[in-house]
Amino acid sequence: MFGYITADPGSLTQAEIDRYGGCYCGLCRCLSRRHGFCGRMTLTYDMTFLVLVLSSLYEPEETTSSGRCPVHPVKPRSYWQNRFTDYAADLNLMLAWWNCMDDWEDDKNVASRAFAGLLGKKCRQLEQQYPRQSKAIRENLAALHQYEDGPQVNADAAADCFGNLMGELFVWREDDYWAKDLRAMGQGLGRFIYIMDACIDYHSDERHHRPNPLRALGTGERTRQGDYDLLSMLLGDCTAVFEQLPLEQDLHLMRNILYTGVWQKYNQFDRRHHKGEQHEGNEGEEQS
DSSP states (O other), X not given: OOSOOOOOGGGSOHHXXXXXXXXXXXXXXXXXXXXXXXXXXXXXXHHHHXXXXXXXXXXXXXXXXXXXXXXXXXXXXXXXXXXXXXXHHHHHHHHHHHHHHXXXXXXXXXXXXXXXXXXXXXXXXXXXXXXXXXXXXXXXXXXXXXXXXXXXXXXXXXXXXXXXXXXXXXXXXTTSTTHHHHHHHHHHHHHHHHHHHHHHHHHHHHHTTXXXXXXXSOSSOOXXXXXXXXXXXXXXXXXXXXXXXXXXXXXXXXXXXXXXXXXXXXXXXXXXXXXXXXXXSOSSOOOO
């Protein structure tokens, strides 16, 4: 359930693309600096969005620079970092470790188990540094597995688990004024991601006789419009809180991610499975 929170570059200005790339590059370099080469290998776009949100909300001092790296060895790339880059890098590593262990438990993926072993020492250190977030990841993933391993997946309860996990990660400090809003925003986004992932996996799960939470959502036949309406409602829980936050910096970029970017994988899946059919709903319409 990673890789969904990305920007839609086709709807961004070049300056916004550079800003987004600079945040992503800064996160990559931070992972390398704090956690070595293995840390850099865990990089995803998901935590880039969290850096943007927290940076816009709290307006910390930023450092900017440019340089080459193993991925871009020829032309120097500009990047920027702040204290939330460090926070997101640490969360990214913890999530990567749990994701590897999940792959091992579910599929006995030896490569994932080996990579988890490389991350284990760092992850245990971070669990001491972030006890609340670590507890949220551990307990909610354990509860999620219980729901998913049952005779019939409890869709609402399972989605709540992933939502609660994301909610705690969005809260930088529990005693902060904005903690309640950030938690609600993360919860809404997490529930949306969980159900969207289930939508995309539904046909494959049916073919391979694997459990899927969408089977428990209703008694009627699933429809494209029904899936879209459900996902729109779940995402609305996130965007409603987002729009109330006093965000100015990178606002259009963040709206791009929430209103169009997060729909990209679903729209790709939808086009593959429904070629030639007209979709009745909007594809994640972005606010102006």
